[in-house]
Amino acid sequence: MKRSPSNQHSGVILLVVLSMLTFFSVLVAAFLVFSNQARQASFAIASRNVKQSHPTSLLDEALMTLIRGTDDRTSPFFGEDLLSDYYGRSDYSELQVVTSTDLVELFNGTYETHLSFSVQSSLPLTGKALSTEAVNDLYTGRIVTFTSGNLEGRSFRVLRSTFTSATPAEHRLTVATDAELGAFVPVNGDTIRMNGVPRNAVGIGYDGTNVNAMALPNTATYGNVGFTLPRAIQPNLLDPVVGKNTFITTPGSDFDESYDAADYNNWFLSYRDSSGVVIPSFHRPSVINYILNETTDWSPTSISTIYSDVIASIARGTFRPIPIAENQLRLPAAGGSGPIHPQFTGGNPSFALRAPLPMQRTGGATPNYDAAQARLNQLASALIEGPWDVDNDFDGIADSIWVDLGLPLVTSPEGKLLRPLIAPMIRDLSGRLNVNAHGNYALINQGVGVNQVVSDWAGTAGASQFAFRGLGFGPADINIPGTATQLFPLLRGRYSVGSGTSEMVPGRSGADALGVLATGWRPSVLGGTTVYPHSIDPYGRGGYAMSLSGALVPANDGDTAVESPIDLGEDLTDDPATTAITEPDSDELVDNPYESDPTGRLSGDRRYTEDELEAIVRANEFDSELLPARLTELVRPLVTADASLANALTTTSVSDDSPYAGIDAASAYDELRSLITSIGGGTALTNAQLNDLVAPELRLAKRLNINRRIGNGVDDNSNGVVDEPREFQLAGFDDDGNGVLDDASETTGTETEAFESYAGQTVDANFVGHAPDYTLDDSAMASPRQLLARHLYVLMMIISDDLRNNYPGYGDTLATPVPTSDPEAYRARRLAQWAANVVDYRDSDSIMTRFVYDPNPFDGWAIADDIDGDGLIDTTSTPDEVFGTSTTMPTAQSPVVFGCEQPELLFTESYAMHDIRVRDTDLDADTKKEARRLTRTRTQIKFAFRKDRCSWNCIVLGDV
Numbered sequence: 009m010k011r012s013p014s015n016q017h018s019g020v021i022l023l024v025v026l027s028m029l030t031f032f033s034v035l036v037a038a039f040l041v042f043s044n045q046a047r048q049a050s051f052a053i054a055s056r057n058v059k060q061s062h063p064t065s066l067l068d069e070a071l072m073t074l075i076r077g078t079d080d081r082t083s084p085f086f087g088e089d090l091l092s093d094y095y096g097r098s099d100y101s102e103l104q105v106v107t108s109t110d111l112v113e114l115f116n117g118t119y120e121t122h123l124s125f126s127v128q129s130s131l132p133l134t135g136k137a138l139s140t141e142a143v144n145d146l147y148t149g150r151i152v153t154f155t156s157g158n159l160e161g162r163s164f165r166v167l168r169s170t171f172t173s174a175t176p177a178e179h180r181l182t183v184a185t186d187a188e189l190g191a192f193v194p195v196n197g198d199t200i201r202m203n204g205v206p207r208n209a210v211g212i213g214y215d216g217t218n219v220n221a222m223a224l225p226n227t228a229t230y231g232n233v234g235f236t237l238p239r240a241i242q243p244n245l246l247d248p249v250v251g252k253n254t255f256i257t258t259p260g261s262d263f264d265e266s267y268d269a270a271d272y273n274n275w276f277l278s279y280r281d282s283s284g285v286v287i288p289s290f291h292r293p294s295v296i297n298y299i300l301n302e303t304t305d306w307s308p309t310s311i312s313t314i315y316s317d318v319i320a321s322i323a324r325g326t327f328r329p330i331p332i333a334e335n336q337l338r339l340p341a342a343g344g345s346g347p348i349h350p351q352f353t354g355g356n357p358s359f360a361l362r363a364p365l366p367m368q369r370t371g372g373a374t375p376n377y378d379a380a381q382a383r384l385n386q387l388a389s390a391l392i393e394g395p396w397d398v399d400n401d402f403d404g405i406a407d408s409i410w411v412d413l414g415l416p417l418v419t420s421p422e423g424k425l426l427r428p429l430i431a432p433m434i435r436d437l438s439g440r441l442n443v444n445a446h447g448n449y450a451l452i453n454q455g456v457g458v459n460q461v462v463s464d465w466a467g468t469a470g471a472s473q474f475a476f477r478g479l480g481f482g483p484a485d486i487n488i489p490g491t492a493t494q495l496f497p498l499l500r501g502r503y504s505v506g507s508g509t510s511e512m513v514p515g516r517s518g519a520d521a522l523g524v525l526a527t528g529w530r531p532s533v534l535g536g537t538t539v540y541p542h543s544i545d546p547y548g549r550g551g552y553a554m555s556l557s558g559a560l561v562p563a564n565d566g567d568t569a570v571e572s573p574i575d576l577g578e579d580l581t582d583d584p585a586t587t588a589i590t591e592p593d594s595d596e597l598v599d600n601p602y603e604s605d606p607t608g609r610l611s612g613d614r615r616y617t618e619d620e621l622e623a624i625v626r627a628n629e630f631d632s633e634l635l636p637a638r639l640t641e642l643v644r645p646l647v648t649a650d651a652s653l654a655n656a657l658t659t660t661s662v663s664d665d666s667p668y669a670g671i672d673a674a675s676a677y678d679e680l681r682s683l684i685t686s687i688g689g690g691t692a693l694t695n696a697q698l699n700d701l702v703a704p705e706l707r708l709a710k711r712l713n714i715n716r717r718i719g720n721g722v723d724d725n726s727n728g729v730v731d732e733p734r735e736f737q738l739a740g741f742d743d744d745g746n747g748v749l750d751d752a753s754e755t756t757g758t759e760t761e762a763f764e765s766y767a768g769q770t771v772d773a774n775f776v777g778h779a780p781d782y783t784l785d786d787s788a789m790a791s792p793r794q795l796l797a798r799h800l801y802v803l804m805m806i807i808s809d810d811l812r813n814n815y816p817g818y819g820d821t822l823a824t825p826v827p828t829s830d831p832e833a834y835r836a837r838r839l840a841q842w843a844a845n846v847v848d849y850r851d852s853d854s855i856m857t858r859f860v861y862d863p864n865p866f867d868g869w870a871i872a873d874d875i876d877g878d879g880l881i882d883t884t885s886t887p888d889e890v891f892g893t894s895t896t897m898p899t900a901q902s903p904v905v906f907g908c909e910q911p912e913l914l915f916t917e918s919y920a921m922h923d924i925r926v927r928d929t930d931l932d933a934d935t936k937k938e939a940r941r942l943t944r945t946r947t948q949i950k951f952a953f954r955k956d957r958c959s960w961n962c963i964v965l966g967d968v
Contacts (some may be wrong), residue, residue, distance in 0.1 A: 011355070016240075018326075025899060027785070042753075046607045047902070055929055057245075062494070064370075066415055066418075066428050067430075067454060068371055068414075069412050069413075069416075070415060070428075070430045070432075073085060073413050073414075073693060074089055074413075074432060075090050075091060076090075076091050076902065077089030077091060078091050078414065081251035081252055081253040081415065082245060082248045082249070082251050082252070083247050083252075083409075084244045084247075084249065084252070084326075084327060084412075085414070086245055086252040087212075087255075087256070087262075087263040087292075087415060088243065088275050088276060089276070090276065091433075092264065093201040093204050093265075093268070094264055094391065095151075095204045095205075095206055095264055096204040096205070096208070096209055096256075096262035096263055096264035097204070097253075097255075097256055097262060097263055098135075098204065098210070098256045098259070098261075099135070099136050099204035099205055099259075099262070100128065100129040100135040100136070100201060100202060100204045101135045101136045101137070101138065101201075102129070102133075102134040102135050102200075103127040103128065103129060103130060103138070103152070103200040103201070103202055104127065104128055104129075104130045104131075104197065104198070104199055104200070104203075104499050105125050105126070105127055105157070105194045105195065105196060105197065105199075105200065106126050106127065106128050106178065106196060106200040107831065109194075120180055121184070121185045121186065122167070122183070122184050122185070123182070123184075123185055123193055123194065123421075123965050124180060124182045125180070125181060125193075125194045126180045127174055127178070127179060127180075127200060128176050128177065128178050128179075128293075129176070129177060129676075130199060134272045137177060138177040138179055139171075139177060139179075139324050139674055139678075140174045140175075140177045141171070142171045142695070143171055143678070143681060143692075143695065144169065144170050144171055144695050144696070145168060145169055145675070145677055145679065145707045145708070146165055146171070146179070146674045146675055146678050147166050147169035147179060147674055147675060148167065148168055148169050148677065148707065148708055148709050149166060149666060149675060149676075149677065149708065149709020149710075150165075150166045150169075150203060150205070150674075150675065150709075151163055151164070151166070151202070151203040152166060152181065152183070152198070152200050152201070152202045152203075153162055153200065153201050153202075153203070153947045154194070154198055154200055155199045155200065155201055156197075156198055157159075157194060157197070157198030158192040158193070158194070158195065158196060158396035159189070159194060159198070160589055162189075164183035164184070164185065165184070166181050166182070166183060167182045167183060167184055168181075168182045168672070168708075168710075169182070171695075172879055178502060183394060196315065196772075199257060202220055204264065205264075205669045205673065206264065206664070206666055206676060206873070207264050207265070207266045208262075208264060208266070208666070208670060208671055208673065209260055209261065209262035209263065209264045209265050209266075210258070210260045210261065210265065210271050210671065211261070211265045211465065212239050212240040212255050212261055212263065212273065212487075213239040213240050213255070213261055213804065214258060214260040214261040214671075215258055215261070216258055216260065218257070219238065220238075221238070221239055221258070221261065222236050222237060222238060222239065222763075223242035223255075223324070225235070225237070225320070225321075227246050227247035227249070228247050228640070229246075229247055229345070230246070230320075230338045230345050231338060231342070231809035232325060232409070233246075233313075233317060233338065234321040235248075235299065235302045235303070235318070235321045237321060237324075238324075239296045240254050240263075240272045240273060241272045241292075241298060241299070241320070241325055242325055243272075243324070244322040244323060244324045244325065244327055245324070245326065246320060246323060246324060246337075247409040259671050259672055260671035260686075261271060266527075266668055266796065268434075269293065269438060270287045270292075272292055272294075272295055273387055273755050275289070275290050275327065275936075276290065276434050277289060277290070277435075277436055278408070278433050278434055278435055279436070280407070282652070284405065286394070286405065286406075286904060287771055288396050288407060288408050288409045288433070289408060289409075289432050289433055289434045290326070290327035290328070290409065290411050291326050291327060291409045292325075292326070293303065293392040293393070294393065295325045295326070296322060296325060296326065296391045297324050297388075297392055299318065299321045299322055300318065300388055302321070303317075303318075307475075310465070315367040315380050315384065316336060316338070316339075316413060317331060318367075318384065319336060319337070319367050319384075319387075319840070320337055320694070322387070322391065323356050326391065326409075327409070327411040327412075328354070328391075328397070329348075329349040329352050329354070329410065329411075329429075330348070330349065330365070330387075330412060331347075331348070331349045331351070331352050331353075331361070331363065331364040331365065332348040332350075332363075332364055332365050332366035332367075333347055333350065333360070333365055333366045333367075334346055334347040334350075334364075335536070338365065345888055347364060350364045354409070354410045354429075355398075355399045356388075356390070356395065357395060357396050357879040358386075358390040358394075358395065359386065359388050360387045360389070361387075361391075362388040365387060366380065366383060367380045367383070367384070370423075379446055385899060391534050391672075396409050397409045397410050397431055398410070398431035400431065401625070401626070401628060401731065401959065402626075402628035402629055403438070403628055404557065407433055408431035408432060408433045409430060409431060410429040410430070410431050411430060411431070411432070412429055413430060415427070415428040415430075415781075416428075416449040416555050419447070426935060437658045437660070438661070438662075440658040440661075441457070441486070441653075441656055441657050442483065442489050442615055442657075442658055442659065442660070442661045443488070443502065443616050443639065443657055443658070443659060444489070444604065444615045444641070444659055444660075445483040445484070445604070445661060446486040446488055447484065447486070447487055447488045447495060447499055448485055448499070448755070449483040449581065451589065452609055453908070458845065460950055478960075479679075482602060484602065487651060488646070488653075489646070489653065490559050490645070490646045492507060493665055494645045494646050494866070495631060495646075497642050498643065498646075500641075501614070501638065501642055502613060502616055503604065503614070503774070535583055542572050551877055555963055560890075581839065589812050594950070604862050613698070615659070616638070616639045617636070617659060618659055618660065619634045619635060619636050620639035620640070621633055621636060621639065621659045623635035623636055623639065623659065624640055624643065624647075624654055625656065627640070627654065636768065639659075643657065649916075656867070659945065665711050666709055666711075667706060667709070667711055674960070675709055676706060676709060677702065677707050677709065680702055680706060681693070681698055681702065681836075682804065683795065683806050683809070683818055684698070684701065684702075684806065684866055687806065687809050687866045688866030688867050689866075689867075691867070693867075693868055694868075694893070696787055697869070697893045698788055698869035699784075699786055699787065700787050700788075700798075700868065700869035700892060700893055701798075701865055701868075702804045703799035703803065703804070703867055704784045704785075706803075712799060712800070712803060714796075714800075714846065714850075715850070716792075717729025717782070717792065718792040718796060718847070718850065719735065719736075719759070719792065719852075720791050722759070725758050730851050731852060731853070732853045732855055733791060733855060733857065736759060736782075736791040736793075736830060752817065768884065782795055783795065787869075787891075787892065787893045788891045790891075792853065793857050794857075794860075795858065796843075796846075796847050796850075797843040797844050797846070797857065797861075797907075798838075798843070798861070798869070799967055800842075800843040800847075801840050801856065801859075801861055802840055802843075802869075803840065803844040803863050804839045804843065805835075805836065805865060808819075808835065810838065811834070811835065812832065813831045813832060814831070815831060815834060817838070832864075833863055836861065836863040836864070836903075837863075837903060839944075840859060840905045841905045841907075842859040842950060843859065843861075844859040844890075844905050844906065844907030845908045845946065846905050846907075847859075847907055847946075848907030848909045848910065848957070849909070850909040854905050855909075856906040856908070856909060857906065857907035858904060858905075858906055858907075859904065859905050859907065860873045860902050860903070861903060861905070862892070862894075863900060863902075863903060867894050867895065868892060868893045868894030868895060869891075869893060869894060870890070870891070870892035870893070870894030870896065870898055870902075871891050871892055871898065871902040872889060872890045872891075872898040872899065872900060872901055872902050873889055873891070873895070873904075874889060874899065874901055875889050876889070881898075881899060881900060881901065906915075
């Protein structure tokens with residue numbers, strides 16, 4: 009029987025199929041597991057190495073943006089940085105080094121290296137071109153930074169600039185470098201950027217006459233939206249097409265206005281008043297209030313676009329992002345507008361700043377603006393009264409807002425792109441109590457005055473005297489609030505020398521370098537028979553006396569052996585008045601608070617640093633304990649007693665000594681010489697003529713030093729008077745008193761030595777044998793008193809030109825020889841008298857300064873003076889009696905005034921008796937009635953007396 013075949017392999021096939029399915033299932037599962045792990049690994053690697061944000065780098069970039077700014081002209085922060093606030097953005101110059109004159113390297117192995125090189129404006133011209141006028145020192149004081157070459161990235165201050173060529177304009181600049189640059193010097197083709205003139209703008213929006221220029225409301229995205237408002241209060245930009253460089257096209261319209269305050273010209277500054285009200289950086293509540301009051305008509309017939317305009321202007325008037333809903337800046341019928349920052353909240357608790365603003369009408373068939381008005385009120389309250397976004401100093405009060413500096417986007421771990429924002433708080437540290445400069449031992453304990461019963465001065469031994477504080481000598485007059493116990497460690501701490509020793513006086517004992525630089529060489533030991541009978545240290549540890557110059561000074565200056573109430577801040581009850589104390593010699597070179605050295609390199613002082621101040625400013629932060637604690641511990645008792653002191657202290661006080669320059673001037677000196685040219689009728693003066701008129705400090709971009717040296721501090725002719733006018737030897741005079749004019753023993757125009765030593769002190773070899781030079785580059789030799797009077801006189805003549813022919817007091821009967829028909833001669837004489845008085849109030853003698861002046865100095869300085877007293881003005885004999893560089897020299901004696909010395913004592917009343925029993929009759933031989941009648945008049949008597957070699961000037965006003 010034949011059987012039919014059976015399917016014997018079907019089970020094997022099924023098994024193979026199932027095996028394949030299982031294999032693929034395992035493969036898929038393995039792939040899924042692997043891909044998931046690979047995804048997680050890749051995400052971790054990407055998050056760690058590629059897309060992780062770097063807070064430190066972002067903060068560094070933000071800080072640099074706040075300090076040096078941005079070149080992105082469409083950024084709201086263009087020009088709103090610290091450097092732009094000082095130098096501006098429009099009056100810089102791009103220069104190029106040329107070799108039309110040889111490079112000169114002035115090298116001294118001991119001191120700085122000076123480089124002198126010539127520059128021309130770069131082509132194509134960028135910024136302001138160099139001046140073609142042949143005037144030196146136009147660019148002295150400016151800052152230049154090399155942008156290419158060996159010195160790339162290096163900045164230098166111009167010490168002198170010299171005009172060398174007009175076609176093309178070329179000036180030679182001299183700068184000081186340092187040894188670390190080695191042989192690197194500027195070479196032909198090196199490019200330079202010269203910063204603008206500091207603080208010479210009127211403000212953003214200046215139109216040449218007033219600050220009237222407006223920010224236009226037009227935008228490329230939304231059309232015209234917003235009010236037409238001044239540019240200064242619309243710093244933010246709604247449209248990236250608009251550039252803020254258009255705000256500074258008019259000269260004078262720039263970011264470097266001449267002041268700093270938390271207003272719309274200084275958006276970066278924050279401010280907190282004594283009541284705790286905060287004005288954040290980059291936000292001005294007053295500006296928001298101004299914008300809200302731009303319109304007062306909110307009637308339904310006139311508000312179709314007002315709400316759009318007000319919200320656009322508010323968004324432009326603050327740097328904080330404002331969330332705005334869509335179609336709020338432009339209605340849908342006009343194309344609509346997209347939302348702006350719709351999800352930004354800033355962490356602010358105010359609802360008005362957390363939700364997008366709906367500013368259009370609602371209500372369907374009967375539209376109204378009730379909801380928009382309610383939201384606007386909420387927004388106004390939040391932007392004017394706060395609260396703000398961030399508490400930067402952790403004191404529990406929000407003090408800063410979020411701003412967008414345009415930092416690079418970062419990616420979050422979830423893959424989202426994030427825009428970093430910062431909340432800066434920039435405080436002004438000026439006007440604070442400087443723990444390195446304010447206060448002194450002599451004043452910390454006394455509420456009314458300084459008591460010193462052991463002082464022995466003016467012939468009174470052991471007399472209790474009070475010298476009231478606030479004498480106005482300098483910063484050490486300013487007392488930090490607190491008791492002597494609290495303040496003494498603070499003062500002592502800044503004078504510590506090193507870590508092993510502690511001196512309770514500023515500077516080093518003896519002649520520290522800073523003391524020598526500040527006051528010159530002086531005797532270390534003072535006595536009644538020396539050149540300086542009394543100390544000239546204004547704040548020592550002794551009582552006060554009178555110096556040769558009539559100033560109040562301490563008698564026991566520098567004495568560390570005698571303990572008195574003002575030595576260590578002890579109570580008056582611990583005064584050793586009953587102890588017999590012999591007053592020792594005073595060490596003049598010790599214990600002057602003005603010998604303290606901010607660097608610590610010259611005198612060894614240990615000033616409080618900015619790091620130590622940071623520990624106070626950030627006292628509430630978690631890492632403050634990692635900061636230096638020296639200053640924190642010393643001021644803790646003061647802050648405990650008065651918490652407001654924490655925000656009133658500083659370690660650095662910086663004063664900008666550069667004079668103000670006009671909007672078109674290259675420097676303050678350029679402004680002055682332009683005024684001189686204008687006042688003089690339009691004829692420009694030569695460099696030699698300008699040198700005679702303008703003080704050298706002003707030519708060097710500094711302020712005129714009214715305390716400049718008028719002598720070398722030495723009694724050169726040994727007549728007992730220091731630095732009297734005769735010590736400066738003049739031609740035609742018997743300066744040494746030997747009966748011979750201008751003999752070999754007289755060196756015309758110089759004193760004996762510029763530097764002399766006392767008590768065994770050694771003068772640096774580099775200065776030995778040098779005579780003082782007060783004239784710099786004046787055309788004729790003149791005494792330092794004459795020069796100071798001349799420079800003050802010329803400066804005041806320039807400043808008071810608006811009083812031409814209308815000087816106050818003109819026509820008064822002041823017994824002046826100036827005729828009333830010449831008001832300009834009257835003005836010149838009054839100002840010349842004032843200048844001479846200033847000099848005589850300053851000098852240390854009782855000799856009135858004779859000042860010969862030019863009534864019209866604006867055509868060049870020119871005076872004629874009959875030196876030899878023969879009644880003639882000689883121009884051919886020796887000495888020549890006509891001085892100056894004017895083109896119109898005088899032929900007759902120039903006008904003269906005599907200075908008035910500072911009165912040290914003023915009698916306002918006097919009493920005199922006359923014995924009426926004695927009569928003047930006609931019986932005697934001579935008649936004295938008329939003479940006696942003439943003496944009974946009101947007069948001014950000036951007399952001098954000496955007490956312990958102390959000369960006083962006294963004035964008596966009354967009937968005698």
